[in-house]
Amino acid sequence: MNPYVVPSLVVVVLVTVGIGAYGLRFARTTSDFLVASRSVSPSWNAAAISGEYLSAASFLGIAGLVLRYGVDVLWYPVGFAAGYLALLLFVAAPLRRSGAFTLPDFCEVRLRSPVLRRIATVFVVFIGCLYLVPQLQGAGLTFTTVTGGSYWWGALLVGLVVTTNVALGGMRAITFVQAFQYWLKLTALAVPVIFLVLQWQSDGRPAVTPQAGTTFAVTTTVTIQQNATINFDGQETAVRAGDELTFPAGAPVPRVSTVGAHFGADWLLPGSDKSLFATYSLILATFLGTMGLPHVLVRFYTNPDGASARRTTLVVLALVGCFYLLPTLYGVLGRIYTPQLLMTGRTDAVVLLLPEAALGGGELGRVLGALVTAGALAAFLSTSSGLLTSVAGVVFTDVLHADRGGSVRDFRLATALAAIVPMALSLYVSDMDVSRVVGLAFAVAASSFCPLLVLGIWWRGLTDVGAAAGVLAGGGAAMAAVLVTVLGPPLTGWPAQLIGQPAAWTVPLAFAVMVIGSLLTSRRIPREVGATMLRLHAPESLRL
Amino acid sequence: MCGWSVRLPGMGDKPARTRVVLGEVAARRATADPAHADLAEQTPVGEALVKGLVRAQLALAIRLSLVVVTGLGALPLLFAVAPRVGHVTVVGINLPWLLLGVLSFPFLVGVGWAYVHWAERNEQDFTAVIRRPDR
Numbered sequence: 192m193n194p195y196v197v198p199s200l201v202v203v204v205l206v207t208v209g210i211g212a213y214g215l216r217f218a219r220t221t222s223d224f225l226v227a228s229r230s231v232s233p234s235w236n237a238a239a240i241s242g243e244y245l246s247a248a249s250f251l252g253i254a255g256l257v258l259r260y261g262v263d264v265l266w267y268p269v270g271f272a273a274g275y276l277a278l279l280l281f282v283a284a285p286l287r288r289s290g291a292f293t294l295p296d297f298c299e300v301r302l303r304s305p306v307l308r309r310i311a312t313v314f315v316v317f318i319g320c321l322y323l324v325p326q327l328q329g330a331g332l333t334f335t336t337v338t339g340g341s342y343w344w345g346a347l348l349v350g351l352v353v354t355t356n357v358a359l360g361g362m363r364a365i366t367f368v369q370a371f372q373y374w375l376k377l378t379a380l381a382v383p384v385i386f387l388v389l390q391w392q393s394d395g396r397p398a399v400t401p402q403a404g405t406t407f408a409v410t411t412t413v414t415i416q417q418n419a420t421i422n423f424d425g426q427e428t429a430v431r432a433g434d435e436l437t438f439p440a441g442a443p444v445p446r447v448s449t450v451g452a453h454f455g456a457d458w459l460l461p462g463s464d465k466s467l468f469a470t471y472s473l474i475l476a477t478f479l480g481t482m483g484l485p486h487v488l489v490r491f492y493t494n495p496d497g498a499s500a501r502r503t504t505l506v507v508l509a510l511v512g513c514f515y516l517l518p519t520l521y522g523v524l525g526r527i528y529t530p531q532l533l534m535t536g537r538t539d540a541v542v543l544l545l546p547e548a549a550l551g552g553g554e555l556g557r558v559l560g561a562l563v564t565a566g567a568l569a570a571f572l573s574t575s576s577g578l579l580t581s582v583a584g585v586v587f588t589d590v591l592h593a594d595r596g597g598s599v600r601d602f603r604l605a606t607a608l609a610a611i612v613p614m615a616l617s618l619y620v621s622d623m624d625v626s627r628v629v630g631l632a633f634a635v636a637a638s639s640f641c642p643l644l645v646l647g648i649w650w651r652g653l654t655d656v657g658a659a660a661g662v663l664a665g666g667g668a669a670m671a672a673v674l675v676t677v678l679g680p681p682l683t684g685w686p687a688q689l690i691g692q693p694a695a696w697t698v699p700l701a702f703a704v705m706v707i708g709s710l711l712t713s714r715r716i717p718r719e720v721g722a723t724m725l726r727l728h729a730p731e732s733l734r735l
Numbered sequence: 736m737c738g739w740s741v742r743l744p745g746m747g748d749k750p751a752r753t754r755v756v757l758g759e760v761a762a763r764r765a766t767a768d769p770a771h772a773d774l775a776e777q778t779p780v781g782e783a784l785v786k787g788l789v790r791a792q793l794a795l796a797i798r799l800s801l802v803v804v805t806g807l808g809a810l811p812l813l814f815a816v817a818p819r820v821g822h823v824t825v826v827g828i829n830l831p832w833l834l835l836g837v838l839s840f841p842f843l844v845g846v847g848w849a850y851v852h853w854a855e856r857n858e859q860d861f862t863a864v865i866r867r868p869d870r
Contacts, residue, residue, distance in 0.1 A: 512840030
């Protein structure tokens with residue numbers, strides 16, 4: 192095992208707890224805990240939002256997907272970044288001006304409906320858990336890959352560190368922690384990639400898609416994970432889990448029947464096997480889903496005013512876009528230096544394994560390997576901290592009903608409550624498909640909160656009945672699709688596409704039901720809608 | 736110093752308290768601008784002003800999202816209709832990789848920058864209408 196990994200992980204955890212404790216010195220009131228007393232500058236806030244947003248799916252998952260499927264999955268990073276543009280164009284400034292703190296708060300401010308508030312609470316908790324479970328699982332899997340320790344310890348360690356930190360420091364401390372973790376994550380990918388590209392140059396720029404197919408760069412021993420058949424030169428050979436196969440340098444990488452991966456032109460060129468429907472569904476989910484993620488929205492309330500919320504979002508878009516240039520390079524270089532992952536199917540580990548594989552087992556490779564592992568830990572810690580803060584905030588105000596005169600102790604109780612369920616789930620449901628669940632969380636958010644926010648901010652005609660019907664129809668359909676995908680039997684053909692990538696039909700459904708429902712119940716348009724619109728859109732400098 | 740005093744009604748002949756206000760302040764208060772009051776009191780004029788602002792901001796957001804929809808959203812269709820685009824290489828990189836993996840991000844940031852610029856201008860225009868010297 193790499194001797195630098197454990198010290199670097201310990202440093203990340205200590206610095207996280209340290210900054211949390213430092214922030215604690217400033218967190219005195221409940222307001223500090225919840226919204227950092229709305230006094231965080233745009234640059235700090237932008238780094239914090241980016242740090243919170245770049246999860247395991249971004250840090251590990253994208254490179255793994257690129258390694259496996261090639262150009263088609265580049266829509267994931269593009270969509271993850273473009274989500275912030277949609278947020279900027281339609282939501283950022285008015286949402287901040289609404290003065291609400293959580294999504295249920297927004298429902299209350301805009302539509303004065305306690306029923307809608309309760310529905311929104313259910314969706315916030317559902318999306319929060321859906322997103323939190325895979326983060327903890329990812330932590331467990333990384334722990335197993337890097338240290339050889341048990342999955343349980345990794346998930347439990349990250350869960351406990353995050354819960355303690357959120358419960359003690361709340362949002363104020365989390366802002367500093369998240370900002371630090373953005374820069375850590377960027378460094379952890381950017382520094383090794385420089386050495387990796389230099390190594391690739393000095394190796395004589397080996398082709399990413401050689402004519403003869405993908406080959407092993409060095410002599411490699413591969414341990415088969417599942418019973419499967421392997422295609423050697425057109426001949427199918429059966430192998431069993433645990434079999435060890437050794438390939439000499441330059442040998443072609445055979446296809447394993449249990450691992451879906453693309454080779455040659457399929458990998459290099461767009462539109463190989465994904466239908467246009469699936470691609471557009473993914474684009475819709477990621478472009479519109481970001482604005483509905485509770486842990487992203489909650490951070491906009493920490494801006495001092497609407498204009499700074501807008502500028503913060505623009506900085507976030509730049510920071511996130513900068514980060515997403517890097518995972519693609521890892522996926523592409525992984526094609527040359529870690530092709531054995533295409534046989535084991537553990538492609539998500541490419542970021543963790545690539546530095547040592549490409550630079551050899553020397554000191555440099557080990558140090559850089561430890562650096563990317565520290566970055567991965569930062570990814571789990573920051574996203575799960577943000578998610579936990581937002582879910583705890585909603586539990587605090589809407590389940591414990593502590594919005595008036597709630598104490599810091601109540602917030603800590605809410606944090607513990609919000610952490611227990613996802614932690615238990617992540618320990619007991621360890622075989623859930625990680626990257627797919629993250630994509631589904633985007634689909635649920637895009638089909639529930641996106642229409643609610645966009646119509647609520649821009650359309651006077653929205654009513655509480657229409658909004659509730661739209662959220663229940665669109666979000667409910669997406670939720671059902673998620674449950675069928677995760678728990679149900681494997682599907683084939685059109686149903687598989689409709690259920691596996693639901694956003695292309697659930698988002699229009701939610702918008703349509705919301706508009707039609709509101710038109711039918713136009714008597715129920717809130718009387719003070721004019722005042723609300725004024726508050727959402729007029730610049731604060733007017734001091735109305 | 737020019738000040739003025741007010742005799743509160745119902746105080747008889749004994750002016751117990753006198754309120755003295757500086758002339759400049761009084762003058763400013765006297766010409767409190769009507770548009771500001773229209774907004775605060777939700778008169779039809781104020782309502783129309785806010786509707787105008789909302790419409791301008793929404794039109795801007797929709798126009799820029801159409802730029803993104805045509806710029807990025809049309810790419811899967813383009814790749815499906817004209818698969819040869821995928822074979823074009825620029826500095827040794829296939830065009831789809833370059834477009835999606837690298838160029839899409841500065842494009843998104845550029846659109847975002849333009850939005851922030853124009854949205855702030857819309858708000859300045861709105862503020863100018865409310866605050867214009869209405870005499």
